[in-house]
Amino acid sequence: MTDEDISWLDLVTVASLIRKRELTSVQVTEAQLRRISRLDPSLHAYARTTPELALAQAHAADARQAQGETLGPLHGVPIAVKDLCWTAGINTAAGMPIYQDFIPSTDATVVRLLREAGAVLLGKLQMTESAFSGHHPDIVVPVNPWDSLGWTGVSSSGSGVATAAGLCFGSLGTDTGGSIRFPSAACGVTGLKPTWGRVSRHGVFELAASLDHIGPMCRTAADCGVMLGVLAGADPFDSTALQSPVPDYLAGNMGSLAGVRIGLDATYVATDVEPEVTAAVNQARAVFESLGAQIVSVNMPDADDLVESWVPHCAIEAAVAHTATFPARRAEYGPMLAGLLDLGLRLTATDYQRILLKRATHTGQLNALMLQVDLLLMPAMPFASPATERIANLRLEPGYRKRLSRFTAPTDMSGHPTLTFPAGSSTKGRPAAAQLVAAHLNEGLLVRAGRAFQGATDWHLRRPPSLDIFNSPERKLGSD
Template structure:
């Protein structure tokens, strides 16, 4: 088996497994060996489920050998953010207090991955409570593009594992940008589906009305495959949407002729890093070449929405952590504690005003999507910062400019690599669509990806034979 098999896409690997060219057991053991070699320095995994993964790989191999294929993920090793319950395994949610509490039942998203025949390698690191910072006792994941740079929060482990070739696909969650921040910082593809498109049953909540679960992969086609598997109604989660789930993989065969892409150039650039926003705006030429129509628009969002998001998130997070906080405050990082302390202290009028602003935004976006099919923005409008820096409130607002509005509205988004800054860090574009328009986003993201070669670049630390631990 070739030494760089970890760089196959999930789609390519699934095809080779189905054709009996590669054994699920061989590839799983190769991935486990790679994790053992690189993860002591990259810190992507909270726990590696070695025995479970090998057993799943053996079962997949037997089923495929006897003509019982389950689909394109059958035998493909993946990993999930440590908010997703797996029966018998603790879900730490990035905290210290939950490390000794095994889950009683597996989350719906993991059940669906396993039903599709995927091999679950383990659970991936995140910030404390899926909020802003990692607990001091946690080894912070290391960006495989540059060990001195931020990996994004809170799905830092999924971003690092996916970019580092430590899994073929992963699941993250997004409440204020936590699929999109690490996708941008680590140079991978992330889909934040429409709110409710993917069940949250068995996924530890942060702010339930803002929480989204979605795939993080190295290509758009892989993300489409994973989303097809995990999406859909769920009796365990009454908020999961009952709309039929299309085969999102078919969207990658769609063209962009006539697609209307809205761009608010001022919003996309004002006060932001010109190098990053320049790379994103340069994608207009690629989309136009592919047949899309660029339409100037004014997005009904502003940086004050970050305060709207903070009010709703803090109040809901306080409810999510009731019974754990403040009794176990030391189990959380300092900024996370600050958010949990702020939630109960919010006046009802502040929460009501935030809710009204949220409804207004959703209505205005729905009106905007009558004239365009997708919006194009940076995923993050600032260069990936050095680790250990404490952003000012102004910088924080600008970094969340393109993420929190679409958690508030529940709109689907896709983040796709779109170049590199002069210091070698990935840049990322974001496409936003109307509710349940994931197929349109996948078609546009895939077409752009295939017209460029950014997704073929490899993070330098992930190609090292060994790293200092």
């Protein structure tokens, strides 16, 4: 196999080939490192690579394999993690120059679990400053492989780019207001935001403790299921990690969704949403129906006030997370994050309590709705992979945050799990995505539905155009 052939394999397939000794971990890792060396100078997905560590882990994986020993489902598979996950002996900066020299002495729980499952660490992926909505001015922003002018989403931008460009077989992202779902949608990959607490947050830089979710970003729903099976579970270092047993997320009938009730609010998915995105959601609906699912008309609870409350909620919790360095070192912060923390310090306990009451009300309403259906189908964001310039202009418009986050912030507030997956294309050839929402701890049904959809469609198999043409004067996409 060529490097190109290897790099576009899905995680489940490459793990199987390594397990059957049809490929070695060293072969796969070397192919990935060569691809990263060739493409990442243009894409900037990685904050730092760890080639020496990756090769040492790959050799160790092959030696164990030769002795008939397999560590776990990721044995020998190269992955990468967002740069807010602590990695022992490796710089972890969380997109913040203020932490560029921070070297943790221990791994985050999620990193430890990946290593124990046999994964090979290719490096740390670039991100926005402290996982909020903007990259620090000193950081080179990752480039969308579908279009050099396209938005990469926030804050797991490097995770979306690396996964979409074949620079890793799976990655870790985090989602506080949409940061697994936005880059997954914008870059055309599959992202699973688990139930809040399903995955330990120990050793992961906080943005907002009660909103932060950690989950996999991969090229298929099955890959996400394999990674989540490794990551999920109780953790003595994180008392908020749920004690519930971790199921086999790939169990169940992949091809049929008979008996599954999928709720759809036709008005909700079309109001203030680009037609290309609504079309992708409706096309997904038709596929799910063909697979045996029952589509149920529902009315989504009104979450406008809740979405407006997301920024002050996040601001208050972020201000707590940054107490050690803000405002004492304010000059070293970028303007977006500094503005958020300033807001958090101005708000009162009364403000916070009002937000918590809204949050509890909405969570109860969504829980009640999930008694009527098994899944909800909706967009992940109202745009089909927009141009970066368009997002910058939208930031200046009243109601920007509410429009962008209306399909993401509510389920971060409620803690419900979601699956984002490519389901269509814009007229400019960029990905368009759909999103499924499930009841708490029902990630297995999300994976099952995603696998069924991807078994019947090929949106997840589509690849970005050659990066070589990004430097061509003819490449002028992105002017929405």
